[in-house]
Amino acid sequence: MIETNPSAEEFLAMLAHELRNPLAPIRTAIGIIRTCQNDPAVIEWSCQIMERQVQHMTRLLEDLLDVSRITHRQIQLNKENTDLIAVARGSVDALRIVLANKNLNLTTDFAEGPVPIAADVTRIEQIIMNLVLNAAKFTPAGGQIIVGVQPDGDYAVLRVIDNGDGIHPDVLPRIFQLFEQGDRPPARSNGGLGIGLALVQKLVLLHSGTIEARSAGPGQGSEFVVRLPMMPVTPSKTPVVSATT
Structure with missing residues (x-):
């Protein structure tokens, strides 16, 4: 008799669910293109559908690969001096359309001056x-x-x-564990394999930072707080003008 691992079986079920979801709209788009070959607008719309679904699958697989790379210490950070506000602003702007399509309001609360850090910009994004x-x-x-x-x-x-669903107190201590889904079965979950937050924590730790999840409970929203070492701000030198007589 072959012994089974419940955690492995659950993960495989979630993986199959996540990889299968984009296939239906891709298949539909292919069928539309075949029947509307003389309509450029419809073809373009269908191509956009396929592109979005392929991007979703790519992000999913890249996250899986990144977790594996970090676990096996195969990721090297390309650190550079940067402004966390500038990086955050660029990341937020890239997501505005996605969130607008979900009818979500995205706002920012940035400090007035720069917040300098030494970091791998791609990983911070x-x-x-x-x-x-x-x-x-x-x-x-x-x-x-x-x-x-x-x-x-x-x-x-x-x-x-x-100000969304919040996090149950029992889930908070393990929210950054790999494949954590908050006890939601795949059929009722909001998508994902439970690797995003685990990957975030690993990337934060690689930057010598910390991350904390906070929530007052179900229905009370959530807050994630990342703390990264800040570079000292070097005061600009005022040129000395010598007096002439």
């Missing part, structure tokens, strides 16, 4: 986008998501706040 998309996943239409960046002593603090 990945952290921000995963947190915002996670908030969108569990926030109903008409809800609000706030992305904030503020300095706090020696740290740059990134906050992603939503």
Whole structure:
């Protein structure tokens, strides 16, 4: 008799569910193209559908690969001096259309001055986008998501706040565990394999930072707080003008 691993079986079921979901609209779009070959507008619309679904599958597989790479220490950070506000603003702007299509209100709360950090910009963008998309996943239409960046002593603090479904107290301690779904079965979940937050935590730790999840409970929204070491701001030197006689 072959022994089975319930966790592995659950993950495989979720993986099959997530990879199968995009196939139906792709198949439909292919059928439309075949029957409307003389209508450029319909063909373009169908291509956009397929492109969105392929992007979804690509993000899913890239997240899986990134978790594996980090676990096996195969990721190297390409750190550079950057402004966390500028990175956050770019990430938010890239997601505005996605959130608007979900009828979600996205606002920002950024410090007035720059918040300098030494970081891999691509990975910081990945952290921000995963947190915002996670908030969108569990926030109903008409809800609000706030992305904030503020300095706090020696740290740059990134906050992603939503007024969505919230997190049960029993789930909070394991929210960053790989494949955590908050006890929602795949058929009723809002999508995803439960790898996004695990990946975010691993990327934050690679930057010598911390991440914390907060929620007052179901229906009370949630807040994710990332703290990254902030670079000291070097005061600009005022040129000394020597007096002449």
